[in-house]
Amino acid sequence: MATIEISGVSKIFKDAKRKTDVTALSNVDVTVKRNEFLCLLGPSGCGKSTLLNMIAGFDKPSTGTVKVDGQVVAAPGADRGVVFQQANLMPWLPVWENVAFHLKMRGAQKGERRDKAQIYIDMVGLRGFENHYPSELSGGMNQRVGIARALLMNPGVILMDEPFGALDEQTRMDMQNELVRIWEEHKGTIVFVTHGIDEALTLGTHVAVMSARPGRIAEMIELDLPRPRDITSPRFNDVKRHILDLLRPHGAAHG
Template identity: 50%
Template sequence: MLSSVNSAAHAVGNINPASDADVHIHVKQVDKVFGKRGAEVVALKGIDLDIRQGEFVCLLGPSGCGKSTLLNAMAGFSLPSAGKLEVDGKPVSGPGPDRGMVFQEYALFPWMTVERNVAFGLEIRGEPPAQIDGTVSMLLDLLGLKEFRKRFPKDLSGGMRQRVAIARVLALDPPIMLMDEPFGALDALTRRSLQDELLRIWKQMNKTIVFVTHSIEEAVYLGSRVVVLTYRPGTIKQDLPIDLPYPRDSNAPEFNVIKKNLATLVHAEHERFANDERGGLTLD
């Protein structure tokens, strides 16, 4: 079975080392340990990963493999215990305006209208009101929300709330978008609609996106690369470029060959997770 996985990796291409000028996010020998001595949990171990400007990289693996832990380290929310993590050659020491985070839970202010939620970061930054209004109007139009600008989050569907959350991040125009299972709680049709919206935004606005998902199909549908993590401690099991043109057909034979081989990798780690789950602490 291992030979078939290696063949699939070869079929979709090999990762070539990025030049220093191309690297947007540089991760070198990163470890993350939680807990105190004697009760430590190693969430990440020896992570090496270079992400180029404009890539769409999906982090894939079972619960407990450290996908969200790695994303939070990139965001500056929870820094590595060891190793190097840089954005544009500068060490990550905390959150910054060059990295925008989109969460699964939407994280909207319920007392603010859609337009106020989107404008919030710009207001905090002290942008002129006319510029804020122009940016908000452009993004609401881009994401199909202009008819809902005066509504409150409670009046919106889950898909619309996530569009607002994405618009709020885009308003600050970060070159990097970090997305932690943003579509995980949505129904299949809404999820596919937002996946297509995200791909359109990625191409149109030339963002670098790092996207955490449990869904193998979602990873193949979205990613220009899929990075598969092992179960705890999280290490990189496979880093596969997905050399399929956009838009992608999830029923195409080529799509399903890649999906099948990624499933083999992920399911092996899921078995390790299932065997360990009885007495373990899950960190994702």
Template identity: 45%
Template sequence: MAGVSDGDAAASDSSTADDAERTNATMRGSKVVVDDVGKVYESDRQRVEALSGVRFTVNDGEFVCLVGPSGCGKTTLFRTIAGLEAPTSGEIRLDGEPVTGPGTDRGMVFQEYGLFPWRTVRENVAFGLEEQGVRGTERTDRIDEMLQLVGLTDFADAYPKELSGGMKQRVGIARALAVDPEILLADEPFGSVDAQTRDMLHQELLRIWSETEKTVLFVTHDVEEAVKLSDRVVVMAADPGRVREVVTVDLDRPRDRTEPAFGEYVDRVRRLIGE
């Protein structure tokens, strides 16, 4: 078997160094950097490695979906990026600054709507602004702007119990965006609604994303949803949770599920997941 010459080794080292420099340059210019993140849960009885060496970036204004099999750590990673949990190793940076806890620079939307039942739609949207100390006309104008953005101006005085599931989720999106975050984080936000409502919410979210130019990181178990929405799909593997591949979805919007190219992307991501 042929050995590796000094020249080959030098070329390999140079190539590795160049690759590392390109990766570092990409990370320096990214909105969100997930840099070699690990997460371990330990107790007296067991040690569970939920995440290991997770590394990817999200660019400014980009829509990125995170998919993977059950138990791959999608929600754990989401909570870590949100600052709700600290990584055991590695680092998450937003605009170059380490994430050390929750902040108004990250708006969050969850599968469970999380609306306050005793508050009207307007009052729910106002919650984050109240926490920030925004008052008076500035707060009123911002709430009106968000209600118009999500198409709920006529329901400003309604209570959550009077809304459909899709409307509740639009309130959640308005509340998350009201504080003008740098990034919108969404964890399975449409998992509790029917297929028809989900399609409508996809259209609404893409419109809102286009109008606001926000960066979006969207967690889902639905591969078709990921391909329909995202610029790139981060595909995770399990045991422990790690990035298997990042797939760029090079399709014009709006995307048609019946198009062969759409199906090819879906099949590719499903193969990576192992479905």
């Protein structure tokens, strides 16, 4: 059964200042099954984040429906965890309290919060940093805290909006490998927004290649590349060339 069903979704933003409408997404259909890792790939401004925000419940389609586990998405919910480009941590709280924050909101006792946080702190490789504050950590470590916080909510779906975009190349590659390890261990469905072809091909079980605005799905590509992915392999680069062709204006038009 599909975990996420996006059917006939379009999104039109009204530009009150210029008295015009901007079509961000046009007639998008996407199905994501349980435990799949879907990367939404496309040029800037093609509506990738808008689509992610609809799954999260932060935004609503102008037409069409977005369903998670058979239910129409009407608002944010605990069944969907979100990891943003910036980790959005609370600077006055140490790592473990950031990770367990939503348990505190639900009234859980300190001991329970600490024990549960530790499981996910270990999972993202931050043992020993439980009592550090965000300002004492690198950008990559803060993103690990954000991922641990999303995992602790135990959502069926994790939504990630270019979470490694601000990191340097080496840290980004390390975090990509770490995320694949966590996904394989944790299991769950991930939707990951990126405009990096190598990133999409390193992470995904599937890549939805989107056209320039108004965003459409040019092609849904299932990746059967072995893990860990070798970005220098002939098969990897064959798929990369195909995606580059799709992303050229003439390629998207035929998609």
